Amino acid sequence: xxxxxxxxxxxKKEKGLPxxxxxxxxxxxxxxxxxxxIQYNEKQIIETKIQKEQISKKIANNKVNWINxxxxxxxxxxxxxxxEFSINPLIQEDILNINQRPKIEQFEKHIYIVMKMPExxxxxxxxxxxxxxxxxxKNYVISLQEKQGDVFDTIRNRIKQGKGRIRKKKxxxxxxVLMDSIIDSYYSLLEELGEELEDTEIKLIENPTIEEQHxxxxxKKNLILLRKAVWPVRELxxxxxRQDTKLISKxxxxxxxxxxxxxxxxxxxxxTYRDMTSSMTDLYMSSISNKMNEVMKVLTIFAAxxxxxxxxxxxxxxxxxxMPELNWKYGYLYVWILFLIIGGGMLIYFKxxxxx
Numbered sequence: 494x495x496x497x498x499x500x501x502x503x504x505k506k507e508k509g510l511p512x513x514x515x516x517x518x519x520x521x522x523x524x525x526x527x528x529x530x531i532q533y534n535e536k537q538i539i540e541t542k543i544q545k546e547q548i549s550k551k552i553a554n555n556k557v558n559w560i561n562x563x564x565x566x567x568x569x570x571x572x573x574x575x576x577e578f579s580i581n582p583l584i585q586e587d588i589l590n591i592n593q594r595p596k597i598e599q600f601e602k603h604i605y606i607v608m609k610m611p612e613x614x615x616x617x618x619x620x621x622x623x624x625x626x627x628x629x630x631k632n633y634v635i636s637l638q639e640k641q642g643d644v645f646d647t648i649r650n651r652i653k654q655g656k657g658r659i660r661k662k663k664x665x666x667x668x669x670v671l672m673d674s675i676i677d678s679y680y681s682l683l684e685e686l687g688e689e690l691e692d693t694e695i696k697l698i699e700n701p702t703i704e705e706q707h708x709x710x711x712x713k714k715n716l717i718l719l720r721k722a723v724w725p726v727r728e729l730x731x732x733x734x735r736q737d738t739k740l741i742s743k744x745x746x747x748x749x750x751x752x753x754x755x756x757x758x759x760x761x762x763x764x765t766y767r768d769m770t771s772s773m774t775d776l777y778m779s780s781i782s783n784k785m786n787e788v789m790k791v792l793t794i795f796a797a798x799x800x801x802x803x804x805x806x807x808x809x810x811x812x813x814x815x816m817p818e819l820n821w822k823y824g825y826l827y828v829w830i831l832f833l834i835i836g837g838g839m840l841i842y843f844k845x846x847x848x849x
Contacts, residue, residue, distance in 0.1 A: 512583060515568040519591045519639055526564035527641075532556040533652055535660050549577040557664050558633035559652075561645070565589060565626075565637050578603070578635070580628065588637055591624040595725040597732050604629040604740055606668070606729065608675050609722035610644060611682050613715075618689075618708060620682075620715040622722050625675060629668045629740055636671060644678045645671060665741045669748050672730075676752065679723055679759045686712060686719075686766060694773055701780040709777065713770045720763050726756045794848060798839045802832050 528543040534556045541551065543560075552558050565571060568589055575585040584605050587593050598605040606627040613620045625643075628635040636645070648670055651657050659670060690712060696705050730753045734746070809816070809828065818824050843849050 512586070515572055515582075515585055515589055517566050517568055517589045517591075519566065521566055522564075522640075524564055524566075524640075526562065526567055526570055529561045529563070531559040531561070531649070531652060533559075533660055535655075538652060538655075538660075547577060548574060552633055554632060556632070557662075557667055559667055560633060560635045562635065562637045563641055565591075565639060571637075574635070578628070578630065578633075580605075584628075588626045591639060593624060595722065595729050597729045597736075599736055599738060602630060604668075604733075604736065604738065606672070606733075608672065608726065608729070610638070610675050611678055611719065611722065612642075613682050613685065615685070618711040618715070620718055622718060625671075627668055627671060629664060631740065632664050634664050634667045634671065644674050648674055662744075663742065665745050666748070669745060669752065673748075673752055673755070676726065676755050676759060679719070680755075680762075682719065683759065683762050683766065686715065687762075690766060690769055690773070694769075694776070697773060697777050697780060701777050701784070706774075706777050709770060709773055713767070713774075716763060716767050716770060720760075720767070723756065723759050723763055727753065727760060730756055790848065794843055798836050801835050805831065805835075 528548065530539075530541040530543055530548070530551060532539040532541070532551075532553050537556070539553075539556075543551065548560060562574070565588060571585055571588055574580070575582065579602055581600060584598065584600075587605070587607065593607045595608050597607075606629065608625045608627070609622040610625045611620060611622055623639050626635075626637040628637075648659070651659050659666065689708075693705055693709055693712070696702070697709075730749060733741070734749050734753065805828065809819075818827075821827065840849070
C-alpha cells in the first residue's frame with residue numbers, strides 16, 4: 494500500500510489543472526539531470542556533456558544527433574527542451590507522467606514514442622518498469638529516461654566502434670535500434686523468468702512449500718506487469734509502419750517488420766508463461782491436497798487400529814467387582830498379547846490392501 498498511496502494523492506492534486514501542465518508523477522530525487530549528446534556520421538563521432546547551454550544550438554545538420562537525457566524530475570528543464578525543439582506541451586506532460594501506456598504520436602516535425610524498459614532484481618524477484626520516451630526528429634533522436642542505467646550501452650559501443658550499419662544510417666534507424674534494444678531486454682528477462690519457473694515447477698512436484706508458492710505469486714505479478722508493457726508495443730510498431738511521414742524512410746520498412754515479429758514473439762512467450770503459472774498454481778494445490786490426503790490416510794489407519802484396543806481397555810477399565818478375568822494371574826499379559834495380535838493383524842490387512 495505504501496507504493497500506491499502517493500500516486501493516488503498525486504492524481505488528486507492534478508484535478509482541475511489545464512492540459513499541458515507539467516507535473517512529474519514519479520519519485521522525486523535530488524540527483525542532477527544528465528544530458529549526453531552523441532553526434533556521428535560515417536566518418537566522425539563527437540560526444541558532449543551538456544550543462545545549461547541550449548541543446549538546439551549544438552545540433553549538427555550533417556550528423557545524426559542522439560540526445561540522451563537521464564532524469565526527468567525537473568519540469569523546468571523539460572519545458573526548456575520542449576521550447577527549443579517545438580515539442581507540444583501535451584507531449585511534455587506525457588514525458589513527466591511516468592504512468593503512460595506504450596504508444597506513438599505523430600506531429601509535423603517529430604514523432605513521439607513511449608516504451609517501458611524492464612529492471613529485474615533476482616534476489617527479491619521484483620520487476621519494475623522504467624518509462625522511456627523517444628522523440629524522433631529530422632536529424633536527431635531525443636531519449637528521456639527516469640534514472641541512471643539502461644539497455645543502450647551496446648548501441649553506444651557500436652556507434653563508437655563504427656560496427657554494423659548504424660553509422661551509415663539516419664536518425665530513424667537510430668530510433669529503431671533503441672526500440673529494438675528495449676524489446677531485446679524483454680527476451681533476456683523472459684529467459685530468466687523461464688528458468689526460474691522451471692526450477693519452481695520441479696520443486697513444487699518434489700516438495701511443495703509455502704515459500705515456493707509465494708515465489709510463484711511474485712512471478713505471476715511480474716508477468717502481468719510485463720504483459721502490460723509488451724502488449725501495446727505490437728500496436729505501436731504497427732502504427733509506426735503505417736505512418737505517412739518523411740521522418741521514416743522506406744529503407745526502414747523491413748527493420749520495422751522484423752521489430753513487429755519480435756514483439757509478437759515476446760507477447761506469445763509472456764502468454765505461455767502466464768499459462769504455466771496458472772497450471773503450476775493448480776499443481777501446487779493438487780500436491781498440497783495429495784500430501785494432506787496421505788497424512789489423513791495414515792492418521793485414519795492408526796485411529797482404526799486403536800479403536801478396538803481402546804474398546805478393550807475401556808471395558809476392563811470399568812471397576813466392577815464381579816467382572817470375569819479380573820482375577821487371572823496373567824490377565825494383564827494376556828491383554829497385551831491380544832493388543833499386539835489385533836494391531837499386528839490390522840497392519841498386515843492394511844498392507845495387503847495397499848493402504849499403507
